[in-house]
Amino acid sequence: MTTAPCSDLLHMDDATRLRIGGAWTLANYNRLQQQIDALQRPLAANQTVDVQALTALDTAGAALLVRLLGADRIQQLIAAEDQLPAARRALLHTVSNALAASVPSPQPARASSVMQLLAELGALVATFGRALLALLGFIGLILETLARTLLQPSRWRVTALVAQMQQTGLNAAPIVALLTFLVGAVVAFLGATVLSRFGASIYTVMLVAFSFLREFGVLLTAILLAGRTASAFTAQIGSMKANEEIDAIRTLGLNPIELLVLPRVLALLITLPLLTFIAMLAGIFGGALVCALSLDISPTLFLSILQDTPAKHFWVGMAKAPLFAVLIAAIGCLEGFKVSGSAASVGAHTTSSVVQSIFVVILVDAGAALFCMEMGW
Template sequence: MSAPTLTMEGSDNGAVLHLAGRFLTQSLGSVEKAFADVSVGTGALRIDMSRVDGMDTGGAWLISDLMRRQEATGGQVALESVAPAFEALIETVRAADPHEHFDEAPPRSFRGFLEMTGKGVVNGWHDTVSLFSFFGETLAALFGTLVRPWNLRAASLFSHMQDAGFNAIPIVGLMGFLIGVVLAFQGATQLQQFGAEVFVVELIAISIMRELGVLLTAIIVAGRSGSAFTASVGSMKVQEEVDAMRTLGLNPIDVLVLPRVLALLITLPILVFICVITGLFGGALMSWINLDITPGMFMTRLQDTTDVKHLIVGLVKAPFFAVMIGVIACWQAFQVKGSATSVGQRTTTSVVQAIFMVIALDALFSIFFAQMGI
């Protein structure tokens, strides 16, 4: 086996690099440093491969890396007398080069600012269209499941219900209890100034039933379950498992998205109810300790002054929040591209977007119910 060699010479048309021998991985150590030292700046470089007898991906990578470095300095590079098989191998290696190419930062000028703003608007528009399209596909799959319920993957549904619902009960219950304690303590501090301590019952009940219970529960679920959905499906996207499903004739919306969205749709109202109960318990306990309002008096006041409509208003919001969280989490997962870094970025974006949309949707519900007099 002839060892690989390279010689450099100048010509009127630029530098010429003559390669000879067999450029195989096991023998590249002898020429690796010589390849690294090749540099012609911004000039032209021609690589003569007429005497190359053999090549594998290791040798192709050395040549492609040299070509990349030459092009990065603004120079020109060309292959001469190369066998078609070697040329195809080099092009394949160049196409799969893991070297990251970063876009230059836009110039700090008004024009650069306009360019960056324009790109942001266009990307935002494309993301909005993509999200609505994904939401439509999810709704179509949901209605299709209602028509053909036997197609629903029950095992996956119950597994996600346990992860997103049952396993979230401790943190949701604790959060509700602490919110009730805080409302009772802060409300008592303010109402005592006016001798209206007894109204702390209405303050706690209406706040938790109508707004805080469902809002904070949805935020907890978005941070806990939404991020898990994005990370798990995004990892499958990186490992090309989603493409494998399509190859097998399976719809990823039916297999991956629908069970997760349905799991949130079923479990979030239950979690909201648990949050409300624990919040009222925490508020009653703090009222008893701080205001001497006994549990019996608290329950009597609650039944006499608080309408059940406040609880219904909170529970009505829960399914809408559940669908919003599930769709955004899964949509972000399907936007993952290339690497684990993309999974982390999309997971963070998923949580931020889900929480923002939950708060925005809650504000719209508040305006709607206020206009309806509910």
């Protein structure tokens, strides 16, 4: 039969002695735990521990002893050779070290919500700064590659350039024209609704002309291509990166920037101004249609008023198109090169390229509007 554990608390001569005896094993674990819970803990400094009556000890019992006596008392028992045999002292030493190593470290004080908000804001600013530096470096790499290949006609990728022009320009023309036509009609409706209250419906023509020549024509086209073309560039180059085709291109001694990026950048650089011009015409035509149907402004009168619009508004809008084209193409290609090699990475970077392109286009357009306003253009 298993020896019952003994754990008595005796008071002798104003001193307290804790006597531990019996079998401290897994078979008596529940009974031992109940007796330990009944003891007054922690033990006082003047209490002594007597383990002479201890008959058996295993890992479970050693863990209970460490829990009962604490690390300091256990170290005293290990050091006292007359209290325990060497095997039990070694077991207590191992269990004590293992329990001390498994104690979870205290959790750091949780920062306040304000500090967390500032930390997240700082991380966002740092991420934006790194992305901006990467984009500027990539644009510099594109310009350097372009400068090296311009003087070597044998290295021009004319076939790839024409194919990209068809995909980014010709195929996008219908949707650009339709979108800007509808927006032009909406702007004309708004102008007719607001200006008619002041008897100035005739100025709806100027509103449509100014808005599409300066802002809406190039901005809507750039946003549309940011969602359509930048995502296509990222998906195409990202798929090649995932399939290790770009590594194969480098192995063949070819430059991926010259082979993949330059045709796309140049194609968008050519097609975006053309699409912007189409968007301006379509938007103005949509406004003219609304003016003819709702305001009784004939197309002849509309064109005569349109001729009084200063040409600088047209050139301000067209000047933004090449800048937007370079930014959209560079962001789309750069995100494609960032793909790590999985389908999930391709999707994530495709989404990122669209968001970044639209954000950069709107940001640059706002800056250009402020600059032109200060310059009086």
